[in-house]
Structure formats: structure tokens, C-alpha cells
Amino acid sequence: MSKLLTVIGGTGTQGLSLINEALKDGKYKIRALTRNTNSSKAKALASKGVEVVQADINDKQSLVRAFEGSHAIYGITDFFEPFGAHGPQKAIEIETAQGINIAKAAAETSTLEHYIWSTLPNAGKATNGKYMIPHFVAKNNVDDYIRSDKSLLAKTTFLWITWYVNNYQYPVFTPIYVKSSKSYIQLSPAASDVPIKSIGSPSANIGKFAYAILNKPDISLPGKTVVAYTEETTTGKLLQDWAEVTGNKASYVQTNLEEFSAIWPGWGLEMGEMMKLWDEVREKSWEAPDGAVTKEDLGLGNEKFVDTKAAYAEMNWAEIL
Known part of the structure; x- marks a missing residue:
């Protein structure tokens, strides 16, 4: 009898990527x-034999019912919807409650x-607050809760997903045309040489990592951290790869966090601080306290991923720019 895999957010980027892989x-x-359950994506999943169930992550009991019989x-x-x-x-309060x-x-x-x-x-721990x-x-906050429950921790893998290439569709990262x-x-508050680990195409690649985690519990458990990335690049190279794929000229302009935040109130500070974090911590940005499980550990060293350039090529820039 087949085991049951239950995926929260089954019609979203991460969930759908895992479901497609499974x-x-x-x-x-x-x-x-x-x-x-009546959305076009939900109906498409149902047509493939996926059981589609309505659940509310604000309601623990609805999740208890939805998880019944699940092996994984x-x-x-x-975070960004309540943000x-x-x-x-x-948004911190809401997401923390949902995760718990x-x-x-x-x-x-x-x-x-x-x-x-x-x-x-944990950026706070990495930078002493x-x-x-x-x-x-x-x-x-949710990580801390899971670690406090030793029984659950023994069954948990923490998955860190790195830079989404389609972040470029969001205004704070989208290149700006200068007529x-x-x-x-x-514009960015970080230098152009900041190391970036990229997942490439999230829809194509996240599921490969998540499914490999399920297939290698001896590697991914108990309580291990997997850092999911397909390539190592830099902030400046992300832009130059974009320029090459789209056939445009592009320049990387470093500004300060205050100016960046003023241009995009709220979002500029949220994303700008992340970029400053990566600028200051650099290679240590994705260091797990007990060491991270890599794609090689999961048997994905020779996997053919959809890389940054290919992911850029799949995006509809006529609608974004």
C-alpha cells in the first residue's frame, strides 16, 4: 500500500514543485x-489523481483532520501575504502562529x-541580533518550537531554499529602465560581489530537493538542515545574466539602505536588510549550526537543474518591465 504524502500549499510554487516530482x-x-479546492490549479491536480483537500493553517484542528493518515x-x-x-x-505574529x-x-x-x-x-543569531x-x-520562531518537541524534531528536516530567480519580477529587484x-x-544596498546561492527555477528545482529528502531519511534525519541551491553566483552576475538573456544593457548601482527603503516603503527595508545581511555575512549566510546537508549528499550532484539563465528565459519580461 502506498504511503501518503501531504503537501501544504499544494497549488503554490513550492508545493506544486514537490507534487510534480512525486x-x-x-x-x-x-x-x-x-x-x-475549486481553483484551476486545484482542479488540474485532481485530474492527475491528487487528492485535493481544503484546509486552513490558521485552524489547527482543520490541519489535524487534513493530516490524518499522512506518512510525510x-x-x-x-509571510508576505500578511506583511x-x-x-x-x-505578519510575524500571524506566520509564527500558523507555523506552530x-x-x-x-x-x-x-x-x-x-x-x-x-x-x-537564523539571521539574528548569525549577526548577534x-x-x-x-x-x-x-x-x-517556528524552528524553535519544533526543536522544543524532541519527538517531532526526530522526524523533521529543515529545508532552506535559497535565492528565487523570479525575485526579479518584484519591484525592489526589477531592473529599472533609464530612457x-x-x-x-x-539599485541595491549590497555590493555587486556579494555571494548568492541560487535555487535557479524554483518551480522546477525545489521539488527535486524535497523529494530527495524524503527518499534519503538516513541523510536528512533527525533534525538535519538541507540547503537547497543549484549554483553559486553573485548579486552582480545575477544582473549580468539577466541582461544577457533579455538582450539589454544593465548596470548595478549600489545605494545605502536608507535610500533604498525610501524608494520602496516597507518592502525596501524588508528586502534591503536581507541584502545587507548577505553583504556582511557573505559565505556564512547559509551556514547551518550543525552543518548542512548538500545536494551531493542527497544524490543530486549530477542532476540537470533549470539554472538561472534558463529560468530568466522562461519569464515573460514584456509583462514585468
Whole structure:
């Protein structure tokens, strides 16, 4: 009898990527949790044999019911929806509560063998409290809760997903056209040589890591951290690769955090502090306290990923710019 894999956010980027990878293998029965079971993406999953179930991560009991019989669970929360509606501090409260709801419901699932929690490094600890970046803090609060539950921790893998190439579609990162020079500039509070670990195409590549985690529990458990990246690049090279793919001229312009934040109120500070963190911590940005599991450890060293340039080429720049 096939084991059951339950994926929160089954129609989102991360969840859908994992489901697509699992469907190729057919080893698991798959249950996708979503808020709207009538969406086109939900119906498309159902047509592939995926069980689509409505669940609310604000309601622990709805998760307990949705997790029933699950052997593996993929947990994820979205900071940026409440951030856009309520600002950073309220968003931390909401995402922390949601993540703990998921963890508690997972812990109550008697059949559970493996819990993958999509999270981020602890920037506060890495910088002695200098960079308490809200979208990191919320997930780190959940990390702490999971670590306090030794039984759940033994079944948990912490998954750190690195730079999304499609971050370039968001205004704070999208290159800006300068009409007088017929070229683009990208503003950033970080230097152009800041090391960046990139996941490449998130929709194509995240699922490969998540599914490999499930297939190698001897490597990914107990309580191990996996850093998911397909290539190592820099802030400046990300821009030059974009320019090459789109056929544009582009220059990287470093500014300070205050100016960057003033241009994009709220979002500029949130993302600008992340860039400053990576600038100051550099190669240590994705260091796990007990050492990280790599793609080579997971048997993905020779995997053909969709890299940064290929991911740029798939995006519709006519609509974004």
C-alpha cells in the first residue's frame, strides 16, 4: 500500500514543485492542501489523481483532520501575504502562529514518519541580533518550537531554499529602465560581489530537493538542515545574466539602505536588510549550526537543474518591465 504524502500549499510554487516530482515516481499517494479546492490549479491536480483537500493553517484542528493518515508532510507558510496587509510585526505574529499550528498538527499525526519544514537561516543569531529580518524571524520562531518537541524534531528536516530567480519580477529587484541611456540599472544596498546561492527555477528545482529528502531519511534525519541551491553566483552576475538573456544593457548601482527603503516603503527595508545581511555575512549566510546537508549528499550532484539563465528565459519580461 502506498504511503501518503501531504503537501501544504499544494497549488503554490513550492508545493506544486514537490507534487510534480512525486507524481513522476508514483511511490506516494498525494494529498494537496489548499484554501480553494475549486481553483484551476486545484482542479488540474485532481485530474492527475491528487487528492485535493481544503484546509486552513490558521485552524489547527482543520490541519489535524487534513493530516490524518499522512506518512510525510511538507509544511510551508507565507509571510508576505500578511506583511502586505498588516506590516512586519503583525505578519510575524500571524506566520509564527500558523507555523506552530502546522507543527502541532504534524506532531499529533500518529502515522507521521517525515516532516519537511520550509524555513530560513537564523539571521539574528548569525549577526548577534543586528539583523532581525521579519520574514526570517517568523520562521525561526517556528524552528524553535519544533526543536522544543524532541519527538517531532526526530522526524523533521529543515529545508532552506535559497535565492528565487523570479525575485526579479518584484519591484525592489526589477531592473529599472533609464530612457536617456537606453539601458537598465538595478539599485541595491549590497555590493555587486556579494555571494548568492541560487535555487535557479524554483518551480522546477525545489521539488527535486524535497523529494530527495524524503527518499534519503538516513541523510536528512533527525533534525538535519538541507540547503537547497543549484549554483553559486553573485548579486552582480545575477544582473549580468539577466541582461544577457533579455538582450539589454544593465548596470548595478549600489545605494545605502536608507535610500533604498525610501524608494520602496516597507518592502525596501524588508528586502534591503536581507541584502545587507548577505553583504556582511557573505559565505556564512547559509551556514547551518550543525552543518548542512548538500545536494551531493542527497544524490543530486549530477542532476540537470533549470539554472538561472534558463529560468530568466522562461519569464515573460514584456509583462514585468
